[in-house]
Amino acid sequence: MNDTYKIARKELREMFRDKRVKFGAFVMPIFLVMMMVQLFGFIMSAAKGATKSTIYFVGMKTDMSKMFETSGMMVLSVPTVEEGKDMIKKDHAKMVLEIKPPKPDGQVIINAFYDPKQQLAQIELSAIQQALNQQNKKALITTLNEKGIPEAAAEQMKLVPQQVEVGTKGAGELIVGFLPYLIVLFAFSGGMSMASDLVAGEKDKNTLETLLITPVSRNDIVLGKVFALSTVCFLSSLSCVVGLFLASVLKTPGSSEMFKDGFGVTPIAVATIILLLLPLVAMFGSLLIAISSYARNPREAQTYLALVNFLVILPAVFSQVIGLTDLASKLWINAVPVLNSANNIRNALLGKTDWLGVGITVGIGTVLAGIAIWAAVYLFNREEVLIRV
């Protein structure tokens, strides 16, 4: 039996019995993804509901107010403008409309009172504006028809959105927004809790010396530890996809909104994610072991790990909003560690895998993993791994 495998098997056995690993690396990402699906599903439902919400009219109901009723809004009356404003201040109303008498030219001014700090009020304002535009257009077409002018005159330039199918079917935009971030994040933090135990912890508990006295070479020992920790990082990361799958299967209120077109994550996307994760977790696992080998004790290791964690979080966070820029399609983005993996995972989830980008990312990831493995082996082979004081 290979010595590296013996070490890795023992480390994995110990780690899988550790509550920190069970909860931090596996339960946590599954739970977090399921909660985020619920949250985003709820937000989506709420945003849709805002277009069918209640608006208040000053005075008695008019034809105008009935028009809003027919567009699905609930219409109520408020006696005066001041009372309407008061209701807005007390958050009893989001929108109060005051319809002024028609001007001599026939135009009707509608004052819309709302709190600009209320996002729901802004959504309602857009919905009202849309309803009024439709009404204005109808009136204009009627007038044009009466005068024998073609309807096209009312809209000389008409925009007709035509969706172009790019790539295969993918996951929803909201899922794509947060999932790559979590996948990359847990590829690091999934192994973080145990990293300090694996070398610095062994030094602290006096088990490292016993291990170093065995005939197994230090290279085999450190590679076994790297392999075990990278495996935990990998499984922790994939737990995010498991969490997403469970959220789609369980059909909770939030998930039904998020997965109305199905699970969305294709087998090709999963395979691409795995391909991208392999060098990434090898790099993270080695980096974590290198830090643990350098530190005097677990507390010192935790301090270094917390700092390095920021270096992972920053590009991972940027991957959440990369869709708002044109950087996602740039070739050089595939050379930026961590961000390249997150961006290509994003593309894979959208069903638009960029194989050149994946290739560059895997290539660069493999080189960096090699450097990190070398660093871990070097630091573990120093005498200071045991006696640094």
Add this chain to the structure above:
Amino acid sequence: MVRTHGLKKHFKDPKLGIKKAVDGIDISAAPGRIFGLLGVNGAGKTTVLRMLSTVIKPTEGTASVADFDVVQDAAKVRRNIGFMSNSTALYGRLTSREVIEYFGTLYGLEGSHLADRMKYVIDKLAIEEFIDRQCDKLSTGQKQRVSIARTILHDPPVLFFDEPTAGLDVVTSQTVMEFIEEARDLGKTVIFSTHIMSEVDRLCDDIAVIHDGVIVATGNPQTMKDLTGEKNLEKAFLQLVKFESGYVSNRTAGQ
């Protein structure tokens, strides 16, 4: 057989410069005898044992263990030694059986040979009753028995004990000492590091007193007493390491 010649270990301290932890020692330990390495804390005993067990490399000098050079044939040396200290811990989330089996495989034991050796150490040290209990849940005495099992599982010809009874109760210490005596009777070469003189009197056939990284006396318990004119080994030891009453306060004042 364990031999050293002019063995040195110097550490670079960023603040204090070069620290001579061990500065040229010559010792020779024979099979079937217990060699005691005596010294106060910080004298260099553990550093010597670490060099002999190949965990750290000597700065200068040579050492051989079981006829293998500690630098040139480090892996062969490690295959032929067992190492135990009172501070050596076990893997808390593994059971006693898993710990013993794990170290057995690391020493290259497999299949029926591994099973036979495991049965031998488990029976010998009466580990059966807690063999499947996680090490975190064992008492200190039980942990020490598992540590001994791990140390002798591969039947090494050379055994190192670095203060193996420090901090243990009388009963557990007795188990450890009986085990050391048995190892000697089985013809093993035993190197025993300690500063507990009653244990030295009971166990050691040969001794070397190490102080500030150098050997200040060699012989056996009786020659140490004869050399210093003391009837008590502890007093003989204190004289050899130049202990004086008020030593600490004088030294502090001198600094």
